[in-house]
Amino acid sequence: MINMRPIYLDASFQKALQKFHKKLPQECYETTDCEWSLFKKAFLKFSKYKCPICEDRVRRYDDIDHFRPKEEALYPFLKCCYQNYIVMCSECNRFYKKSNFPLLNPTQKATSVVELKNEKPLLVNPMHDDIFELFQLEFIVSNKNNKKMLVVAPKDGIDDESRQKAQATIELYGIGNCDDNDKIDDCRIDLLENHYDQFIELAKRAKKYFEDKTERNRVLLGKKIKEKPSLEKYGFVEFIKKGQFKIAI
Template identity: 25%
Template sequence: MNKINKSVNVPQSLLHGSKDATDKIRQEIREGKRVKFGNLYKADDVKELLKKDQHGKCAYCERYLNGDYGAVEHYRPKGGYIQSCDDVLHKPGYYWLTYDWNNLLYSCDRCNTSYKRNLFPLVNDADRNIADEDISKEEPLIINPAMEDPGDHIEFHQYMVCPKRVGDTDDIKGNTTIAIFHLNSDNELLNKRRKAWIKYMKMLELLNLARKKADKGDNEDKSIAIRIRQIVDDFSSEESEFTGMFKYQYKQKP
């Protein structure tokens, strides 16, 4: 997971249509009708901007999203919420945030549909105030990579994600996020991260050899070392898959 720098400018379709669409939902809830969520939150310009801001990667697992694979995901679930896996679905959800740019992320189908679903645990469930549309007291247990630095809650031990340690205990938000998105137990994801990690370590080894050669060598040897250094740096660039993991390594051992 990596910090997302989301565009400040809200996509046009949300800017112009979200107020009316949200009022319509409020009306349906007041009248006890079944809420019909429109497609505005996944309009083309919304999808495109989210994809661009996230460099084509899932907000949670950092897998590349290829083609149309992926979904506009509501950080706070729009239709209903679940505090924990053994909880029942509570309705309504955070309906007034359905078209709120700050509540939208782009994620892979697995993170969105298979893992997170309507889960939105809080440190204290009693702080949830859906009736007044008030989220000011909430302390969510899922990291929002667009609103905070995931590095405050998680770290990496090689290619495994771990919660940060707070004194003698694990960071609860880090721990919950890792568990919900199966960040260490989704085999396909783990395999991808492991392969990327092995490739990175091989390039580091090559860089060390090239540097040694460059110390005693000519300009050509030096330019080879510089080129390899650029390839190593690319692993932690925003465009790479699993930037969060490589950024963490980079901080530990530049």
């Protein structure tokens, strides 16, 4: 998972935003003439062509998703609001999230922009939420299929509401908790196995550093990160650098 919050300070994103405001001087919820394509390049550049949810590759032709679905019965008033856009791989967008938007209290669903502040989505948005406050990584062997996987899990010690939000996000996208629910078929085993293979050596080295923070271990961790520059593209690396991971093997 990739922390997308700094994108609002990114020069390419700011440029897209200027163009957006020039084309749509009115409030975004007062128009149906969307300009989402203006942001696509900035999104892809910032995420290094990775999906911020599952970290699979995002392709140029993949969609920009509406975090709150734009369907008539859901949030049509946010159809053209850039704050509601997020780049995602088509797998996450079309096969997992679709038009789902779970709420802690479904009776508090917003019907206007003003009411949004009362809503509590059970879905994490890496564009706005602090993912490091909600998640940790876990290197596991699944009890069900004996496969080694890198899964996303709710961070230890968070409050119940945050836990529910993190858990609902994980289940909706099939990116973790494969043993504890009945959604094993929806868990993205191939993807999570691939993540495991890529990151386990780095995580083992990081574990040594966090257990014994000597200069030598710090240098060895830095060396390990430099060995595979392609890993730097992943948001997972930030979790590992922060020590927000567990190796349960």
